[in-house]
Amino acid sequence: MIEAGKPATKLKSEALAVLLERGLVHQSTDLEALDKRLNDGPITAYAGFDATAASLHVGHLMPLMTLRWLQRLGHRPIVVLGGGTSQVGDPSFRNDARPLLEERQIAANMATIRRSVERLVDMDGPEGALLVDNAEWLNEFRFLEFLRDYGSQFTVNRMMTFDSVKSRLDAQMPLTILEFCYMMLQAVDFLELAKRHDCVLQVGGSDQWGNIVNGVELGRRDGRKLHGLTVPLLTTANGSKMGKTAVGAVWLHPEHLSPFGFWQFWRNTADADVGKFLRLFTELPMREVERLSELQGAELNEAKKILATQVTAIVHGPEEARVALEQGDALFSGDAELTEPTHTMALSVLAEGVGLLELVVASGFAASNGEARRLVEGGGVRLNNRVVDDARRRISSGDLGANDRLSLSVGKRRKALIGFE
């Protein structure tokens, strides 16, 4: 196993050296061979994303950043959308089955995911990255044909030894054939990409190790040398899994989390994580990363702003990042307000009045009315910069501030500007 972030002097390839230095490498199926292959010339590498949720979140950023670096260094990325595999559901390290998704839902999720992916990896031009849907081939298989061609290449004995399913089996929880076959499907994906596009590397989260190894082995039986690379599981300095906030995951898609909310997430990074995050999620030169990481005390706040602005620029675009930075500066330096609405509601609802709690929930600051009520009663909710602690408070047109807008904040850091039209 490789220790993340340690510059490896023995490596020949620039790509692997960069990935290691950035802390994006956890495990590799054959590091030396991969290094040689990367050094011999451009390769094609892929990462797959199932459409299990409506948007990707920060956890998906690491494999995407890996592809981005590879592309920048002359290699070609492929992003696989799991239109086929999402119909099955990856059982890896889960103790219960995922709810089966409707095809319509999968299609909708894929469209959203696709948009985020396109920002991170350059799809344009003949040299651009490829975006493919594994339903393209998985949907075409006939059952017996599949069993004969691929089922014969896998033994149940070996499949049962993978850690990803072991805990489920040990706990005597049901693991259906459907789920059990997931790793075969992902292995077939890899082989299919190798055949179609000469793809030789799969990148994934560390929980994907078993699935990736299966693909590499399937390739070997077909006479191909394939490689697997996993990124580390990201934890914060507090030891918790990163990317969860009060009201859910940190989504990459602007409809699920506004660019400003996204920027805020990164701005609120704990001191101890700043250096690590700058390495992993920005493309600043290492010298700059090191300089920023060494800042002390309140000066580190500048590094956090740079971190937030850089990541936001990559995920949402430079313009959105600039706006978020300005908003952040304005909001926290004095009594300035958000300038652009983060939410909009129909003006007509004000005629009857909207409940404050309803508004807090609609802004995404609380998951239920009850939670909103507690926030209000705890004195954490401000309306037009005044604390409101009456949970029954109703909002009508008389409460609107300048430009018919309403500023709402929860805690010190979460703010919304609601426009009415």
Added chain:
RNA sequence: GGAGGAGUGCCCGAGUGGCUAAAGGGGACGGACUGUAAAUCCGUUGGCUAUGCCUACGUUGGUUCGAAUCCAACCUCCUCCA
């Protein structure tokens, strides 16, 4: 195959018939302090069309005016014996 122990909220864990939406701790969120950090202190921590209703103590059924608590069956985990 036999004997015993266990399964509680996001997690750990107390609770052996009504005072239990369930002690305590962790985590999370809000407040104070600060640097939109950490540490510390205080508060909150199932849902709802809300002086009430619904859901929840492995599963299903039963006893009872009333069950996390008693009974039965089942499922799972642990220990000891064979």
